Amino acid sequence: MAQNLTDIDGYGKKEGGVSIGVIGGFLGQLMIVYNTISEYYPNLDRPSNRSHRTRASQDSRPKTPKTPISEKSASKSQRSGQSEDGGNRLIMNSAAVQSFLYNYIFEKLKVESLTLQVDPKYEAFLGGLEKPMAMNEMRTMKEPNYSKFRNIISENLGSPALKLIRDNQEALRLDPDIFDLVYEGFWDLYTFHPMCGDVSAKKLQQWIPKINLQVPEGQELVLKDEEDEADAADQDPAEEVKEDPLCALIRIRIPKQEPAPEYDDEGNVKEVEVDVTQLEEVPFEDRALAVPNKMNGKQIWQVN
Numbered sequence: 199m200a201q202n203l204t205d206i207d208g209y210g211k212k213e214g215g216v217s218i219g220v221i222g223g224f225l226g227q228l229m230i231v232y233n234t235i236s237e238y239y240p241n242l243d244r245p246s247n248r249s250h251r252t253r254a255s256q257d258s259r260p261k262t263p264k265t266p267i268s269e270k271s272a273s274k275s276q277r278s279g280q281s282e283d284g285g286n287r288l289i290m291n292s293a294a295v296q297s298f299l300y301n302y303i304f305e306k307l308k309v310e311s312l313t314l315q316v317d318p319k320y321e322a323f324l325g326g327l328e329k330p331m332a333m334n335e336m337r338t339m340k341e342p343n344y345s346k347f348r349n350i351i352s353e354n355l356g357s358p359a360l361k362l363i364r365d366n367q368e369a370l371r372l373d374p375d376i377f378d379l380v381y382e383g384f385w386d387l388y389t390f391h392p393m394c395g396d397v398s399a400k401k402l403q404q405w406i407p408k409i410n411l412q413v414p415e416g417q418e419l420v421l422k423d424e425e426d427e428a429d430a431a432d433q434d435p436a437e438e439v440k441e442d443p444l445c446a447l448i449r450i451r452i453p454k455q456e457p458a459p460e461y462d463d464e465g466n467v468k469e470v471e472v473d474v475t476q477l478e479e480v481p482f483e484d485r486a487l488a489v490p491n492k493m494n495g496k497q498i499w500q501v502n
Contacts, residue, residue, distance in 0.1 A: 216488040219500040222359040236373040243289040292393035311410040315356035
C-alpha cells in the first residue's frame with residue numbers, strides 16, 4: 199500500500215490529522231500474516247520428523263556464525279522458531295523473519311519511511327547515555343547498556359494494540375513464537391544484532407533511516423517532571439498515561455449497490471420497499487479510509 203499504516207490510535211496525531219489505522223501497525227499486521235501461515239499451512243513451516251532428519255544428515259555445510267547478543271534477547275528472538283519436536287521451523291524462525299523484515303522495509307516499502315511507535319522511556323534512555331543519542335539515531339551499544347535498553351523495549355511497548363496482543367496471545371490463538379519473532383526480531387535488526395547472516399552492519403546503517411520512530415503526542419510530558427532523566431528509564435513514570443473511557447464504537451459498512459428503479463405504466467418511478475440486507479455490496483477496491491484521529495479533544499481509534 200502506498201500509504202503509511204499506523205497503529206489504531208494514530209500515534210496521537212494532532213487535532214484533525216488523518217491516518218490509516220491497522221491493528222498493531224506494520225508489526226501487528228505481520229504477526230497476523232505469520233499466524234495465518236502457522237494455523238492454516240503448518241506443513242509449510244513445521245517439517246516432519248523424517249524430513250527433518252534427512253535434511254540434518256545431508257546438510258553438513260558450516261553454519262553462519264551468529265552475532266553475539268544478550269541472554270535476554272537470545273531467549274526471545276533466537277529460541278523462538280523451534281518446533282515442538284525440537285526441529286527448526288522453516289518459516290517462523292529468527293533468520294527467515296528478520297530477513298523478510300530487512301528486505302521488505304528496505305526494498306519493497308512503498309512509502310518513504312515506516313512509522314513505529316515507542317514508549318517515552320525509549321527516548322529518555324537514549325538521552326541519558328554517556329554519549330547521548332537522539333530519536334531515530336542508533337549505534338552499537340556495549341554491556342550493560344545494551345541489555346538495559348532491550349529490557350526497556352521488551353517491557354514498554356509504545357503501541358497500545360501490541361500491548362493487547364502480547365498480553366492476550368492465548369485468547370487470540372496466537373502462535374506462542376510469533377510475537378517475539380516479529381517484535382524482538384525487528385529490534386535485533388535495529389540494534390545491529392541480526393540473526394540472519396546475509397545482513398551486515400553496513401547494510402543496517404542504510405536500513406535504519408527507513409524507520410521513523412515516534413513517541414505518541416502527549417506522552418512526551420510523562421517523564422519531564424523527573425529530576426534525573428538519565429535514571430527515568432529505570433523508574434516508573436511519575437504519572438501513568440490514562441486512557442479515556444470508550445465513548446462509542448462505530449462500524450462503517452461497505453456501501454450497497456443501488457437497486458435498479460422500477461417504473462409504472464406511465465413511466466414514473468415506483469416507490470418500492472427494499473431489504474438492504476439483500477443488496478449486493480459495491481465492487482471491492484483495494485483502498486483504505488483515512489480518518490481523523492483526534493477531534494474535539496477526543497482520541498479516535500480506527501481499525502481498517
